[in-house]
Amino acid sequence: MIIDHLDEPLPGSSLRSTPPGDTYTDPEIFAQEQAAIFEKMWNCVLRADSLPSAGEWKKVTIGREEIIVVRTRRSGIAAYYNVCRHRGMRVCTTDQGRSKTLQCGYHAWTYALEGELVAAPNLTSMPDVDNKAYGLRPVHVREWLGYVWVCLADIPPDFDQAVLGEVRTSFGEVESIDNYGIENLACGETKTYDVQANWKLIIENFMECYHCATIHPELTEVIPEFADGLASQRENGEVHGAAFGSEIDGFTVDGSSGVSELPAIAPDQERKYYAITVRPQVFINTVPDHVILHRMFPVSESRTIVECDWLFLPEVVEQIRAGSLDVSKSVELFHRVNQQDFEACEQTQPSMSSKVYASGGALVPSEHHISEFHDWWYEALGWRAPKEARDEQATAAQASR
Structure with missing residues (x-):
């Protein structure tokens, strides 16, 4: 209630x-x-402690988009669209898992936990491919109250106004x-x-x-x-x-x-x-x-x-x-x-x-x-x-x- x-x-x-x-x-x-x-708005998706170790990830659906939420090795929790930048196959096809990298099962395009493209068949013969530009597309992430909050907007609403403002209304x-x-x-x-x-x-x-x-x-x-x-x-x-x-x-x-x-x-x-x-x-x-x-x-x-x-x-x-x-x-x-x-x-x-x-x-x-x-x-x-x-x-x- x-x-x-x-x-x-x-x-x-x-x-x-x-x-x-x-x-x-x-x-x-x-x-x-x-x-x-x-x-367009901030969505609370999962407990941060449900991803305790680097490489652990879960899928969530926000609006019409499927998102991978993963604990990285260097930058904490990150989130990406679950879309391979090559031909669009889902990179993660189960609800959750743990892996050293995120790899598409179609043509083996492989992404670091931090999102950049790190491997693909014949990648060395394509030196002009920018590994970051063709990395997984990130979404905005915040942690608050022990939960992971994500926003798919290109420019997210101010978290303090959009989320903490609701707290001020109820708690003062x-x-x-x-x-x-x-x-x-x-x-x-x-x-x-x-x-x-x-x-x-x-x-x-x-x-x-x-x-x-x-x-x-x-x-x-x-x-x-x-x-x-x-x-x-x-x-x-x-x-x-x-x-x-x-x-x-x-x-x-x-x-x-x-x-x-x-x-x-x-x-x-x-x-x-x-x-x-x-x-x-x-x-x-x-x-x-x-x-x-x-x-x-x-x-x-x-x-x-x-x-x-x-x-x-x-x-x-x-x-x-x-x-x-x-x-x-x-x-x-x-x-x-x-x-x-x-x-x-x-x-x-x-x-x-x-x-x-x-x-x-x-x-x-x-x-x-x-x-x-x-x-x-x-x-x-x-x-x-x-x-x-x-x-x-x-x-x-x-x-x-």
Whole structure:
């Protein structure tokens, strides 16, 4: 459950419109989203520690492109388009591996881990070939919170504004999330969900809690204020964390105690749940003893892969792997939330193509902040946002008085 920014109820009608149904079902619109959003913005793709040694690599798909993420010998983690510069065959044809070089299986063009072309049949007879110019095409890479973030744009958005800005919206300052030491945590559990729904439905679901009392009994037991249907991390302009119930000991499926508390969290982060949406595809959920991070990978207009990590202190993960500590109750709470949310999205997706939903649906006041996401989406695609129409209507109404 992601809580987004809502300072106060917004003026005007109690209901606001959503985008039309075909924006969730049209393959052409999805292709535009891939090009204008996922292939232009920063995407969180994998844990940096999942590539511990030089030569280890994994494939990821961003938008319509397949990318190799590899740990190099000299320059840390790098990322390249998975396209041989000779005739275009995929260089890496399995999901992951470890090798001294990256070699295309078609004509044996071979690339160093740092990307340059180092060998090819008869290469010595072609002295004019520039090994760097014909190396693997790189993509921009950043590491943050222990994750690898990549951007396919020729000129990427400023990371501080595009990514860290989302943290400031939810936490007030970047230092607040630093208290959780996410980059030093270890992954105790990962679950992958194949959701038969449009990615925007998933984001909209995570941004509101109007549905919480209906489909999240375990979550509202642990965090009673969610049952009221409000999803705001701001209260009177101040950062607001959702408090555990008075009889609740931990963020677990039955409210029992969790594991060792993260050592550097602030007093106002104890017994509190905070969350961040990092557009376009990351959700970060923090509680006192662990962090839950979602990464979305849209596959089509009606299918989205979601990978969810549960992050704990390294010593906790060591005990989990040794079989001396059970964190299943901590994992199970958000796993159920995920299942409940994704089922709701899957039950919603078919109606997006109904004539009844051709003009879209409605947002109640506690969901009005979702229109901020819709405005962002329209702007990212270069389309006229409903916000502009609302502003024009307000200006016209003011002038007519």
